[in-house]
Amino acid sequence: MQPSIPAGSPLHGIRVIDLSSVMFGPYASQYLGDFGAEVIKVEAPAGDSTRRTGPAAEADLASCFIGLNRNKRSVVLDLKQAAGRAALQRLLAGADVLMHNIRPQKLAALGLGAEQLRERYPRLVCASLNGFGEGGPYAGQPAYDDIIQGMSGLVDLVQRQTGESRYLPTAAADKIAGLVAAQAILAALLGRAQSGQGGTVEVPMFEVLSSFNLVEHLGGATFTPARGGTGYARVLSGDRRPYRTHDGHLCVMPYTDQHWARFFAEVGRAELAADPRFADMDARTRHIDELYGLLAEFLAQRSTAEWLAACARIDIPAARVNSLDDLLVDPHLNAVGLFQACPAGAGQGRVRLAASGVRFDGEQRTFSAPPRLGEHTREVLASNGFSAEEIDGLLASGAARQA
Structure with missing residues (x-):
């Protein structure tokens, strides 16, 4: 074609x-x-x-x-x-x-x-x-x-x-x-x-x-003389991962001071927002393993659905963990037309193509196989x-x- x-x-x-x-x-x-x-x-x-x-x-x-x-x-x-x-x-x-x-x-x-x-x-x-x-x-x-x-x-x-x-x-x-x-x-x-x-x-x-890779991970080596080693601690933390909930896993991202204050209040530990280890971005980065350990502990106490509802209410980014198979039936991806089907040669029937997601003037180009x-x-x-x-x-x- x-x-x-x-x-x-x-x-x-x-x-x-x-x-x-x-x-x-x-x-x-x-x-x-x-x-x-x-x-x-x-x-x-x-x-x-x-x-x-x-x-x-x-x-x-x-x-x-x-x-x-x-x-x-x-x-x-x-x-x-x-x-x-x-x-x-x-x-x-x-x-x-x-x-x-x-x-x-x-x-x-x-x-x-x-x-x-x-x-x-x-x-x-x-x-x-x-x-x-x-x-x-x-x-x-x-x-x-x-x-x-x-x-x-x-x-x-x-x-x-x-x-x-x-x-x-x-x-x-x-x-x-x-x-x-x-x-x-x-x-x-x-x-x-x-x-x-x-x-x-x-x-x-x-x-x-x-x-x-060096955009964030050049770290202390950005400076001469160096002000620390390479690597961005928050991203490299072994506790940075989808967290286990009571019945599944959740991607959750409290990031700003306000996010963490609202999260700590939600779990009944509002005083942690003033803890010197977690009071601002620099402190949280230096104590990231402790912070993510607490996050994992709190998230395990509720179901995924409960946490999604809570995070929506307190305006903290959160999402389920999708499998590759989930993407094929995701309501958003299908609503925006990410997947297109087109004929592809003798015996091939139709094939599914995943678009780039880019639109020009609101339109996404129709593909040829x-x-x-x-x-x-x-x-x-x-x-x-x-x-x-x-x-x-x-x-x-x-x-x-x-x-």
Whole structure:
């Protein structure tokens, strides 16, 4: 199914050539597609590996790929062949953005080095999405989510809080870096609109995630000389967790002085609001384990429903703990249309897609399903000036492939 891009979409008229694979790059380009860009996903003959990650109703359309590649068209080009590389160059002539996760040396060998691209396509924004920035000793090393979680401090944060070195059970590094990549590409496009010139954007996962984690956790090392160690005590407390109630668990967040005063009054311990350990934000941070221990003790005395009612009454943020399955039937998510269903190829029936939640002028774009491998090869090449004979020749040689 070809994506339909409303003329009023913010990125209408922007064409993105996406050579990236797996999660980091595709997550970024999916946002660009959601915002109205025409995203052409250029794949190798074997296709993106996520096409085979997770359950599937049709070959090469697994759940992970579906979650990362809506609103895109798929073109298969074999860049190991000169004809495939030449075809890509012709696509770039009409593109606004090239994004990739290819190492610079290999990129230059494909004729896609930064200087080569700048000379041939001066308005092109070229975004390099890699593990490590050029100029450092790690440049060119392979990087996956688990590697970056470990290197960037995420695993250390879990270890500090729980005593056990573990990864977060989500591809946090890939997705966080993907969000930053989409933002950086948009900034480069805005810069081009002002200067008329494209340029290069480098988005290295290690640097992005290290910066992300150090926002609050740089702590005392923010200062020279240091005024304490790294880490934000409130967030790292082992007692910071969903709390057990009489019949379940509750997420509750007394935060301000007023919140805590109202909470202590609710549990009949109003005097604790004046306790020097808990009287203000600084004191509470220094005694956070004691404070959270008391919170856990008080919450265990009532049911989840009772606490939700009490917190609503005294204006303290609180919520139930949702399972992933709960999200599928959550009344708010369904009321705002987070989930959309659309047809997805022969034998696939309909698939459920979870939107980004972003709206423009109150509207959320209707999605097209992720493409089958090479579904749009002939269509995209034809729209970029290739004759029927040229397309047939590319397909016959294996330099291109049509689903």
